[in-house]
Amino acid sequence: MRKNVIAGNWKMNKVLSEAEQFVEETKTRIPGEEKAESIVCAPFPFLPGLVEKAKGSDLKVAAQNMHFEDNGAFTGEVSPVMLKDLGVTHVVLGHSERREYFAETDETVNKKAHAAFNHNLTPIICVGETLEQRENNETMNHIESQVKQALSGLTEEQVKASIIAYEPIWAIGTGKTATSEQANEVCAHIRNVVKQFSSEEAGEAIRLQYGGSVKPANVDELLSQSDIDGALVGGASLEADSFVQLAEAGAK
C-alpha cells in the first residue's frame, strides 16, 4: 500500500515572515505522517527557518532545486550537502519551469537524482508534456523518455524510494486540470515503464504525484485514481487552509 504524498510547491512566492507563519498555522493541522506525507517546497532562504519551525511536527521541508556537485566554484548554486545539513528531506528536480527557463535537462536531472540519494534526500522528479506534444500524440513516448533518463543508473531501492510528479505543462497555473482519467492514464504508463526499466516491485513501490491546477475541489477525484499517489500543488498550496485541506485529502 503506497502512502500518499502531498507537496506544496511555493515557487518564487512569499517572504520569510509569511513562510514561517504558514508553517505555524499548518504544522499541527496536517494529518499524521503515518497517514500521509505533507511537504512544503520552499525557496532557499526560508529553508533553515522553516526546518526549525517544523521540528517535532509531521510537516517536511523540501527545496525546489539544487546543484549535483557537493561543493565548488558554482556561483549562485546550492548543493545537496548544504540541504542535508539544514535538515531538508526532499528536493524537487526537473520542474518544467526549470527545464524551460534555466536549461535543466534530462541529463542534469539524472545527475541531481544520484546526488540526492548520495546525501539521503528524496527526489521529487517532475516530468510532463507540452500541449503540442499532447496534440501530436507524443505524450507517452515523451514521458517514457523523461522517466528512463531521470532514473538511469539508480539502484532498485533508490527507484522504489523516488517520487515522480507527472505535471502536464499545459495544466500548470492555467486552471486547466487534466481529467482524472488523463492523469491516471499517464501515471499508469509511468508505473509500467518503471516496472520494465527496474523491477515489478519498484514499479509497485514508486509513488506518483499529479500536478497542474490541483485544488481542494478536485484533489479527491484525482487521488481516487489507481495510480495517483499524491499531488504536487502550486497556487493552491500558498494559503494555509487550502494546504491543510489538500493534506487531509491525502490521508483519506
Ligand SMILES: O=C(CO)COP(=O)(O)O
Ligand atoms: O507546477 C506546479 C507544481 O509544481 C503546479 O502549479 P499549479 O498548481 O499552480 O498549477
